[in-house]
Amino acid sequence: MPIAPTETTRRQRKRLTIQGTVQGVGFRPHIYRLATELQLSGWVSNCSEGVHIEVEGPQKKIQSFTRRLLNERPAHSQINSVQSTPQPLSSSSPFEIRSSSHSGEKSALILPDIATCPECLAEILDPQNRRYLYPFTNCTHCGPRFSIINELPYDRPNTTMREFELCEDCRREYENPLDRRFHAQPTACPNCGPMLSFVSSSLSHTEQNQEPLTLAVKTLQAGKILALKGLGGFQLLVDARDAQAVARLRKRKHRSEKPFATLFPSLNSARAHCEISDEEAKLLTSSQAPIVLLRKVQDTLEGVAPGNPELGVMLPYTPLHHLIMTSLDFPVVATSGNLSEEPICITNEEALHRLKDIADAFLLHDRPIARPVDDSVARVIHGLPQVLRRARGYAPLPIELRRPCNPLLAVGGHLKNTVAIAKHNQVFLSQHIGNLETEESYRVFKNATQDLPRLYELSPAAFICDKHPDYHSTQFAEQSGIPVESVQHHLAHVYSCMAENKLEPDVCGLSWDGTGYGTDGTIWGGECFAISKEAARRIATLRPFPLLGGDLAAKAPRRAALGLLFSAGKNHEWKHLNYAPSELRILHQAIEKQLNTALTSSLGRLFDAISALLGFQQVSTYEGQAAMKLEWLARNSETSDSYQFRLNDPENDKLPAIIDWAPAIHEVLADINNRESKEAIARKFHNALANLAAHLANRLGTKQVVLTGGCFQNRLLSELTVRKLEESGFTPYWHQKVPPNDGGIALGQIAATQYSKLTT
Structure with missing residues (x-):
């Protein structure tokens, strides 16, 4: 009599569809090893959705396989969903890895570019390794991803590496499921991969192989400016210790005072210049490897961040950067390869043309870059990382919405532009594009609006844009021929933070920003919203004041101060603004007659005005300079007093x-005239804003409070406000994955459509 199969011996076959970040991270080898260890038959394959698995064997082993699949996944992988369906039993042939399937909906997650892993770093520094000093070494744990992919699924023929045929040794690694380079799509070696070349500023001198690296190092040692083709575009490098060389770079790049980022050889070398907390060290050494804003402990790098108590610090994140910095062993400025306000160069030809008047030499390579991906910028606020510029290491990973929505394309704002697409319940954000003020930037923007939908085969049902009629992004949407919805700028900020934190109404939204077009035709920026299930109401706003010259005032903070004093009836205090009497009379008349003058409720402009009254930044040379000066002053005071x-x-x-x-303002002016310290005045102003936030939340009575907008890039303001809200019994939420500035607007534009009553 046959024995009935037990739970342990009963065979079954299941088909699993895994969605998430499961391509380019060693996920299939992980599945192969796991199935082989459990003696299961079946196969695994990449697909446009993610990964397909069919697995057959005893029921208990399949249960173990499924459990371990989730618990033991590769470090950079992320599983968003697992769909399991029973299949008829098949043959018991050994488990195998099959070729990718190109059928099905394209929904697999594209991984960002990943910083060099310890194993690859050890190989390029080992004279006995065949990849010794090879600057394009990578594996499934690290290397380029988003910057080289052309389409899904993520296979070598679908990347810019398709033209590099693998040598016999690399092919053997690539096809071995037990090797960490199994199907590592960018893998290569000196025999078959991309190579460096060196070009002098005269464009007449070139070198191949390892010699270009030596010449590049000598260029930097000589205090000259090097244009380096990196992971997602060009960077401009120069010795950070050489004040004259840094000044030369500033002059050529047309960047008079804005801080430069600094690349250090190691974490220890960075500690000699900056305070680095455990959380900041973790961020610096993470696989994202962003530029991290850190507090200086000494200012020996003259000219890198003039007058700034902070330094933007990053560590080497590609083999090429590691090799250069190991040879130099001193910090270098590493800034975007462009003129100010232009996108970074990504092709050799483009760089040789656009950077010829900036760089003294060029270190090039022949691996094509699919799209520009700049360095990300982050800082730690209230003990948690906050992304301020989302690009390399982060883009294009999605933000998940609480509910699915229609296929949409959001075109963002005008400054710090990003675009985004919505597919089901995920929003895929592009890399940082920048300010849409130049022809080159607008070209990159238009490419991005085609790039993301193409990668995911998305046909947008509608475009979502800002309400500002003069934004290039808004005009692009309106000229697309596709239905367009618009979302008010500061509401988009609130929705962005709500989406990131997966919040549902009721919410109190504090949107404190520089500028944004209001529904009444004025310039908003100091707004408090009540977000309920029925409506979004603007329940409080900063008292409007005249802004002479409109957007021009953002570059001339004393114009904001002038309008503030005029509105406050404090004309006699104009002495603080260093205007000539004749100029002051003309500007006074312009304000009285409302000539070229707009009304604003912008908190960002209020920051500018206070800074100007204190004698700082009468004219700004970069965005946010005056407000940052006020924050730096405030950090040096411990007063708990408040305006x-x-x-x-x-x-x-x-x-x-x-x-x-x-x-x-009356109290500020009284303190100025009584010679109160500028540090105390700045701190009282910050304290006043934190108290205001708690007062607004208490007035509305909603426990969930969202802090968003460019003003909340201010670390001191954010931390004071969070602390005050928590002490008052509220639960504050702020940005971490998506910038609080206009880099998060595209996400908010899409999230707004989930509250259909609230988009206008």
């Missing part, structure tokens, strides 16, 4: 309450 904002109730329920800054 006062007065909240004036609206005339009717349809109007927002007015946050009157006049009492605070």
